[in-house]
Amino acid sequence: MAMMGWGARPLILDVEADSVQLGRTETELARSFGATFRVRGEVAADDAVHLLEKAHERGERVALVLVDDSLPEDDRAAVLGTARRLHPEAKRLLLVPWGSWADPRVASTILQGMAIGDVHAYALRPWVEGDELFHRSVAEFVHDWSRADPRNKREVVVVADRHSGRGFEVSNLLQRNRIPYAFRERSSEQGQDVLAAAAPKRDGEVVVWMPAIGGVTLVDPTDAEVLSAWGIPTTVPPECSSVDLLVVGAGPAGLAAAVYGASEGLSTLVVERDAIGGQAGTSSLIRNYLGFSRGLSGSELAQRGYQQAWMFGARFVLTPVVESVEPCADGLFRVRVSDGSTVTARAVVLACGVSYRRLGIPSVEAFTGQGVYYGASVTAAHSLTGLTAAVAGGGNSAGQAVLQLARYCPRVHLVVRGRSLDETMSSYLIDAIDGEPAITVHLQTDVTGASGEDRLERLTLTHRTTSESCEIDADGLFVMIGADPQTDWLPAEVARDDRGFVLTGADALPDDGSRPTQPYETSVPGLFAVGDLRCGSLKRVASAVGEGSVVVSQVHLHLAQEAAKR
Structure with missing residues (x-):
C-alpha cells in the first residue's frame, strides 16, 4: 500500500440519497472541518464504496463516514461494511x-x-444553517478519531522496535493514564x-519524546520518570504528610471518594x-454507564474523575505502593509508602x-511482555495491526477487548472457560461479537500452552x-480471566474472607455488636x-463509583465521633 504524507487531509464522507439534504450537510461539514x-458527499452508495476503496489503495485516512438512514438497507450495509473493513479507525x-426517534423502523435501524x-x-x-447541535455531535467523533x-x-x-516488550509497557502506561501519545516503529x-x-x-530500547513540553x-x-516528565507527581510531597483522608487506589471507587472527600472540605x-x-481503565468502551449513551473508554471516564477530583483540591501520587497502614492509639493512621515517606491520616479508604489472575502455565508465563499481557489496555496494541490476537476470558472486559x-486484526480468538457467553457477558457485547466475522469464540476451552522463538507465535x-x-497462531494474548485481592499487606486486625476480600459493615464486627456498624467500615x-x-x-464501574461516593459520608461521621472523644 502506498502511504501518503502526514500532511494529507483525512476524508469525511457523507452519503445521502436526497441531493438537497446532501448539499446542506456538506456545507455544514465544510464550514466546521x-x-x-x-x-x-455522494448520493449513490456504489460511488461511496468506490471512493472508500480508492482511499484505501492510496493509503488515505478516513476520519468519519455519515450514512443516511433512508438509503436502501443493502446500500447502507455496503457503505458501512466497506468502511468498517477497509478503514476500521473511521467513525x-x-x-x-x-x-x-419515535419511528420504530428508525429506532430499530439505530439499535441494530x-x-x-x-x-x-x-x-x-x-x-438550519449553522446547526450547532449537529456540529457538536460530529465534533465529538472527529476528536475521538483524531486522538485514536x-x-x-x-x-x-514512543519509539521502539515493533515487538519491544518495554515499548508496549510504556505505551500501555501512557494509554491508561490518558496521556496522548503515538507509537513509532524504530525502523x-x-x-x-x-x-x-x-x-x-545515547542508544536505548525505548525512546520517549515529549515535543509538547x-x-x-x-x-x-522508568514508569515514574515518564510520569514525572509529564508533570504527574510520583512521590508524596511534604505538604501531604498529614491529611484528613488518604485513599489507596485511583480506580472508579477511589476517584469517587477523592471527588466527594475533597469537595466536602x-x-x-x-x-x-x-x-x-x-482495571476499568483498560476497558476500550463502556457503553452501559449512565449518561454516556455513545459509550466512552475506561481511561476517559477515569481521567474525567481525576480532573474533577484535582480541581476540588485532591492530590495524587502515582507509582509508589502503600506498604502498610498502622492504626494508632490516638485514632490516627500511620501510612508507610514505598517512596520512603510516611503519611498521617485521620481516616483511610x-x-x-x-x-489480575495469572494463567500460571510456565510456557505462557515465559512470554509475559513478549506477546502475553496481563492488565493491558488493548487500545495500546497497534503493534498487532494485521496480525492474529487472542483474548482469554468471558467477562465484559474480554468482550470489549x-x-x-x-x-x-484480521482474526481474533476469544477463549472462554464457560459453556456460554450469556453467563458472564452483557448482551450488547454478545450481539456485537456475533456480528463481527473476524472473531472466533472457543467455548469450554482453556489456554494450556504457548510457543514461539523470541516472542509469542502460537497457543495451545x-x-x-x-x-x-x-x-492456533497468535501474535498476542490478553489475559482477562478474573482477579484476586492483594490484601496480605493489611494489618492482621482487618477482617477478611477466605479469599482475602475485606469484610465491611456487620460482616466485619463481632456478634455482640461491640461498636456501631457503618456499611463500608472495616x-x-x-x-x-x-x-x-x-x-x-x-464488581461494576457504576457500583464502585456509588460506593466511593457514599463512603465519604461515613468518613465524616467517624471524624465527628473521634472529635467528640477529645
Whole structure:
C-alpha cells in the first residue's frame, strides 16, 4: 500500500440519497472541518464504496463516514461494511431526521446497527444553517478519531522496535493514564524522523519524546520518570504528610471518594501504584454507564474523575505502593509508602481493587511482555495491526477487548472457560461479537500452552470436556480471566474472607455488636473499604463509583465521633 504524507487531509464522507439534504450537510461539514479535512458527499452508495476503496489503495485516512438512514438497507450495509473493513479507525454515524426517534423502523435501524458494530452512534441531520447541535455531535467523533489515530501528531511519541516488550509497557502506561501519545516503529521513516528531532544522547530500547513540553527526551525511562516528565507527581510531597483522608487506589471507587472527600472540605491524598482508573481503565468502551449513551473508554471516564477530583483540591501520587497502614492509639493512621515517606491520616479508604489472575502455565508465563499481557489496555496494541490476537476470558472486559482488537486484526480468538457467553457477558457485547466475522469464540476451552522463538507465535487450546487440543497462531494474548485481592499487606486486625476480600459493615464486627456498624467500615474504626476489594461488591464501574461516593459520608461521621472523644 502506498502511504501518503502526514500532511494529507483525512476524508469525511457523507452519503445521502436526497441531493438537497446532501448539499446542506456538506456545507455544514465544510464550514466546521473543511480547513483540516477533505469533505466529500455522494448520493449513490456504489460511488461511496468506490471512493472508500480508492482511499484505501492510496493509503488515505478516513476520519468519519455519515450514512443516511433512508438509503436502501443493502446500500447502507455496503457503505458501512466497506468502511468498517477497509478503514476500521473511521467513525461511522447514521444520519436520521429530526423527530424520527419515535419511528420504530428508525429506532430499530439505530439499535441494530450499534449492536452489531456497524455504526458507532447516530446524528440528527442539520436542518438550519449553522446547526450547532449537529456540529457538536460530529465534533465529538472527529476528536475521538483524531486522538485514536496513531498517525496523527502527538504530544508524546514512543519509539521502539515493533515487538519491544518495554515499548508496549510504556505505551500501555501512557494509554491508561490518558496521556496522548503515538507509537513509532524504530525502523520506519516516521520513527527515524522522531529520533532525529529528539536527538537522544545515547542508544536505548525505548525512546520517549515529549515535543509538547519543550522536547523532553527520555531513554529507557522508568514508569515514574515518564510520569514525572509529564508533570504527574510520583512521590508524596511534604505538604501531604498529614491529611484528613488518604485513599489507596485511583480506580472508579477511589476517584469517587477523592471527588466527594475533597469537595466536602477534607484534605485528600490519593496514592495509586499503577494507573488512574484501575482495571476499568483498560476497558476500550463502556457503553452501559449512565449518561454516556455513545459509550466512552475506561481511561476517559477515569481521567474525567481525576480532573474533577484535582480541581476540588485532591492530590495524587502515582507509582509508589502503600506498604502498610498502622492504626494508632490516638485514632490516627500511620501510612508507610514505598517512596520512603510516611503519611498521617485521620481516616483511610481502601480502594486498591484487585490484581489480575495469572494463567500460571510456565510456557505462557515465559512470554509475559513478549506477546502475553496481563492488565493491558488493548487500545495500546497497534503493534498487532494485521496480525492474529487472542483474548482469554468471558467477562465484559474480554468482550470489549476482542471487539477493539478486531478493528486492527484480521482474526481474533476469544477463549472462554464457560459453556456460554450469556453467563458472564452483557448482551450488547454478545450481539456485537456475533456480528463481527473476524472473531472466533472457543467455548469450554482453556489456554494450556504457548510457543514461539523470541516472542509469542502460537497457543495451545484444550477443550475442558473432551480434552482435545489444537494449536492456533497468535501474535498476542490478553489475559482477562478474573482477579484476586492483594490484601496480605493489611494489618492482621482487618477482617477478611477466605479469599482475602475485606469484610465491611456487620460482616466485619463481632456478634455482640461491640461498636456501631457503618456499611463500608472495616473491623478497624476509621478504615474503610470500597470497590472490588470489598467482599460482596458488585464488581461494576457504576457500583464502585456509588460506593466511593457514599463512603465519604461515613468518613465524616467517624471524624465527628473521634472529635467528640477529645
